[in-house]
Amino acid sequence: MPGVHCRRIPPPTSTVRFSPISAVAAAPQKPQKTHSMPPEKQEIFKSLESWATQNVLPLLKPVKECWQPQSFLPDPSLPVEEFNEQVKALRERTADLPDEYFVVLVGDMITEEALPTYQTMINTLDGVRDETGASSSPWAIWTRAWTAEENRHGDLLKTFLYLSGRVDMLMIERTVQYLIGSGMDPGTENNPYLGFVYTSFQERATFVSHGNTARLAKEGGDPVLARICGTIAADEKRHELAYCKIVEKLLQVDPTGAMLAIADMMKKKITMPAHLMFDGQDRKLFEHFSAVAQRLGVYTADDYADILEALIQRWGLEKREGLSGEGRRGQDSCVG
Template structure:
């Protein structure tokens, strides 16, 4: 949007042109722009290094892939998507909304209900809220995910009526409730620094995501299937933990989101299974590529303006609490290799496809061994405490 462009500055021959929000006009200054803080420089350097690695890998692999072939296969699934994908979306009238799970602001008892919510929230430790905020920030970067999905399916018109376009809009509409619900809950709870959380969301949407799909629907749907299952696990575990901590209302909030994620996981898992059935060689090579790249959470580039290693620290807290762990990732790999029948692919594979099949079939055991070694390493480490701006700079225990 234009308002976003107005927040930038450009350097002209006469100096630095900057937008003045107070006078709503351009002004010219001959002073050099202030250097960004070291934490921001460190974060940007890490992000650009990763992006360059992804771009290089995607360019190499794209030389072996025919984009027209993958697009043709996807187009052949239009009728299949109509009958197998769209039924997994729920009608608006029968769908839950954030209002259903939070105090009703129009009710005379609204303040009392909020007081009860805040009283329950006070009993929940900071490390749980770090995980909950991380989940919410991930959900709030929905514009990035919507754009990525549209790049997979070649969808570029808001009024298109084919099955893929309708799925993209319907899926986005269901996902949109997740960030809204968690955001409103956290605002009412009083347990987090809302402005710092909002800055983290702002940074994440501006930074994009680590996605090696390169507009390839095979890779893109594989990535999305993994991510939907991972987020279902994460939200499901925060629901169970909230219940164990005595907050049944928060457990219902997280559980409702987990339920959506399970349906979406089923949808994308079906898509990839059908791609394996129709184009097994391209599908197994895409899976091998995504596994070699290693699928990371969409919030890999989260940044709060202070901690350049925020995602790593958040992930360590989630690991320690059992919200999402390296063992969960190993289980994901094992589940999808079995679900998509990779070991049973027939003799129609190319030599490259057979090499990819062999790599992928051996992967679950390798990932499990890596997870065991990583777990043993963590057990040898002394826990440390790291401050999180999300909980007003209070320190939270984790193991790196």
């Protein structure tokens, strides 16, 4: 995992030269499907703008009520001696946390730092994208404000890791740059039906992951880090609620279309947002991170299955009516 080193290893003296590394991680080649939603269905999202204003936007918090990273970190405005004491206390609290814990914490932070990719992905979705960069559409307002709330997560974790002295920040920063440069194709096809199913799953997955890093930090003797991870997890839970509400509404106004979208994403399997994680050396970096997360119980294969089951229950897929024949086949695929 990038950056999880207690000391820097000197460069090898070998004269063997390695192949130049690309500026981005190579994405696996696969057919890319685009604009799969029929154009006429964009009208559904236009018709839901008033509903979104009343039911989705209230799940955002006013900026003045939001926590900020500085609330959890040493105060740089203090005299040098006091600031250094706060940094020393932070380092003492983290000293006994195992290296494997920092592997998953770094992995979570890198995932959060690739936020530009996620905003870009949402703005590929037909009918809900921010057409101007400052659109007054509730869909665009949500995306910008959601991004602003999420931005605090990576900022806080990155600064905490920097101050801990437990990680190699240069390798971490390179990994973040590679990941953002690589982008991602989660198979959402510019289709907001698929996109909102994807974000519903991912927000719940990050809630689970941050919740478990909070638990492990508390068990490891760092209550401040536990509070940091728990606070981030609470944000993810609130964001999950917003995306789940959108899918719920789509199931009401277009039950067959929404059911088929859910079945499609389940069939494809949800791609993790950081699956192209790369540090310039290890092409299997995400696999290694995932293995440690599985071993520590931070995010596991069982969690993936549990999230799917929770969404099926939340959206009441088993009892949904008003479906076409194709919609019922999609329903069987989801709940069968």
